Amino acid sequence: MNIDLVAFLADSIKMATPLVFAALAALMTRHAGMFNMGVEGMILCSALGAVTGAHYLGSVWGGLFCGILTGVVTGLIIAFAHLTGKTDLYLTCIAFNLAATGGTVFIMYLLTGEKSTTSGAFRSYQIPNINIPIIKDIPILGRIISGQSLLTYVAVLSVWFVWFLLKRTRVGLRIRSVGENPKAAESVGISVTKIGYISFLFCGVFAGLSGTFLSMSWVTFFMKNMVNGRGYIGLSAQNMANGSPIGSALVSLLFGATTSIATTMKSQSKFPTEFLEMVPYLATIIAIVITSIYNINKQRKIEQGGK
Amino acid sequence: MNKTQRIEAIMEVVRILAGMAIAYLVALLILIAFSNDPVFIVKQFILGPFSSPRRIGSIINLAVPFTLCGLSMCFMYAVNKFNLIGESIFMLSGCIITFIGLKIGANMPAVILVPLLLLIGAAIGAALSFIPAIMDRKLNANVVVVSLMLNAVITQLAIYILRYFMKDPGISFIGSHETHAAMQLPTILGKMRVGSGVIIALIFVAVISIIFFKTSFGWKMRIVGSNPKFATAVGLSTLGISFAAQLAGGALAGVAGATEIMNSYKRFQWTASTGHGFDGLLVAVLAKKNPILVPFGALFLAYIRIGADVVNTSGDIPNEFISVIQGIIILLVAAESFLSGFKNKLIYRSVQAEKAGRKDK
Numbered sequence: 001m002n003i004d005l006v007a008f009l010a011d012s013i014k015m016a017t018p019l020v021f022a023a024l025a026a027l028m029t030r031h032a033g034m035f036n037m038g039v040e041g042m043i044l045c046s047a048l049g050a051v052t053g054a055h056y057l058g059s060v061w062g063g064l065f066c067g068i069l070t071g072v073v074t075g076l077i078i079a080f081a082h083l084t085g086k087t088d089l090y091l092t093c094i095a096f097n098l099a100a101t102g103g104t105v106f107i108m109y110l111l112t113g114e115k116s117t118t119s120g121a122f123r124s125y126q127i128p129n130i131n132i133p134i135i136k137d138i139p140i141l142g143r144i145i146s147g148q149s150l151l152t153y154v155a156v157l158s159v160w161f162v163w164f165l166l167k168r169t170r171v172g173l174r175i176r177s178v179g180e181n182p183k184a185a186e187s188v189g190i191s192v193t194k195i196g197y198i199s200f201l202f203c204g205v206f207a208g209l210s211g212t213f214l215s216m217s218w219v220t221f222f223m224k225n226m227v228n229g230r231g232y233i234g235l236s237a238q239n240m241a242n243g244s245p246i247g248s249a250l251v252s253l254l255f256g257a258t259t260s261i262a263t264t265m266k267s268q269s270k271f272p273t274e275f276l277e278m279v280p281y282l283a284t285i286i287a288i289v290i291t292s293i294y295n296i297n298k299q300r301k302i303e304q305g306g307k
Numbered sequence: 308m309n310k311t312q313r314i315e316a317i318m319e320v321v322r323i324l325a326g327m328a329i330a331y332l333v334a335l336l337i338l339i340a341f342s343n344d345p346v347f348i349v350k351q352f353i354l355g356p357f358s359s360p361r362r363i364g365s366i367i368n369l370a371v372p373f374t375l376c377g378l379s380m381c382f383m384y385a386v387n388k389f390n391l392i393g394e395s396i397f398m399l400s401g402c403i404i405t406f407i408g409l410k411i412g413a414n415m416p417a418v419i420l421v422p423l424l425l426l427i428g429a430a431i432g433a434a435l436s437f438i439p440a441i442m443d444r445k446l447n448a449n450v451v452v453v454s455l456m457l458n459a460v461i462t463q464l465a466i467y468i469l470r471y472f473m474k475d476p477g478i479s480f481i482g483s484h485e486t487h488a489a490m491q492l493p494t495i496l497g498k499m500r501v502g503s504g505v506i507i508a509l510i511f512v513a514v515i516s517i518i519f520f521k522t523s524f525g526w527k528m529r530i531v532g533s534n535p536k537f538a539t540a541v542g543l544s545t546l547g548i549s550f551a552a553q554l555a556g557g558a559l560a561g562v563a564g565a566t567e568i569m570n571s572y573k574r575f576q577w578t579a580s581t582g583h584g585f586d587g588l589l590v591a592v593l594a595k596k597n598p599i600l601v602p603f604g605a606l607f608l609a610y611i612r613i614g615a616d617v618v619n620t621s622g623d624i625p626n627e628f629i630s631v632i633q634g635i636i637i638l639l640v641a642a643e644s645f646l647s648g649f650k651n652k653l654i655y656r657s658v659q660a661e662k663a664g665r666k667d668k
Contacts, residue, residue: 037451086643090389090451091592095637098585102630109625110341232455239449274467281459288453292446 016256022234040231041100046211071208326639355617364499375563376587382556394584400564428565436557504570
């Protein structure tokens, strides 16, 4: 078995992109105090929205726009059910993901007559890959960093944007204060509901970008259940990083790398594919265990130090 | 029960029925909007499930796993832990009891084999739901995320066992060898061809109802779920009780998987997750965590599922739309503010009337 290390690293970045967006989406609502599992379904809907938009508007950018729009709309649906309808957030998200799984297949069937993929019926559009001028000529680094999808670079900028939004702007401060202590925030005149909606709005944009990447960059069509737990993995990534945007991106990169290893092995070895399919999920569970133990130990040390 | 409580209880029922009715109407609207022959399709959807004794029987057969999974989720939901591991327990339990049944069941009478396999299914379920439960308790890891990740892993494990250890090379699809007659539950009720798994389901409904409402464990569990602070304050072991409830829920999901294989299949042939865990959650939500009401929720779900299947085969609407309807039902029934204005108005009015009555005296 031979592995091309450069190609592997480039592939890891590619695999990590939808996870970074998913993590950022989950992060936005997390800071407003909401554990949003609906990210999974939102990404799935956006992936379908993007290819549908691109097909009917006839352009890549139309697809990108529709993908983001779908993300925002689905986010607002969850926000409405939870914030205005006062439904338990877990139940809302489980119900929404369930509806998204079947609903996307249903809509795909109505539009194309197919139940598994849109590749036959819809023209495929791809978000362009970008070659960064000077960097692309650096020997090894160029092949890894340059030539990725435009959305991958958007993901990098988004990490910075989210950090800036949360730490340096008034909206960010309000979102965090609502997440830390909703009653205190309410008492100084911040509307918890309004801030909740705003955080879901941002969450929707990132979920939309994640979905668009999957159906217009990773592959160029929509496939039944194509998100395959990436929303949950992104959610766990930001949980492990304790809600830090940069940390979430790094953890996502790690998960991207494990997925990349599994995919490479699938094509090169006779190892049962079932076990390789498990890798991203097992990696997530193991990572959750490790970070939890680390956090608990840290907490214990702080408590002992306090005595 | 005072007047306010009575209104609350009645409104709870009204809310559930209204939620089901609205979701059902949405389903009809979808059919009307997207079908080329709406009248025929709507008629098929509503009456199709009752059109032959065979189809009525299949509603009941479908309701059997829904009931057992609903009971399983009642335990999880009762202690407010959305441990969704039941989804994959159902599949792995079905897989392993088929494997064991094929190995040991050749000369065993059904009276011994069936309970033995149910017990094995329950053990598998309890063992698997132990993982997210212990991670939730000791590591403070989110039980929903952990159970969903584990679902993906366990589903693949079941497929692996099927493909490498159980596959019957003589058939055109991926499936195990045919199971022995002793582990195929006989059908009852003549033409309807209802599997006798329905008896297993009803026994469990009775037993779980007794546990919920007549034992101290059931009482403690309901306290822990409805008011954890109070439970801690009166000295209940909140963690222990929610842990035990999750194990019981897992065991029931295992029983559900085992029953489904023995009731409706001659081979183990699932190559993808079956969705029963989520169906169980829907049933538990519809039944408001009350085990006695679970079979009714299960029958309703089975009815709309069979309706969707009829529409799928006889018309142009794919049956996936039913999962959208399921989502809407969960949202409406679980939404606290759905019809709450109306309820508050009723309570307000009754209190006002009572006051007026007192003044008159």
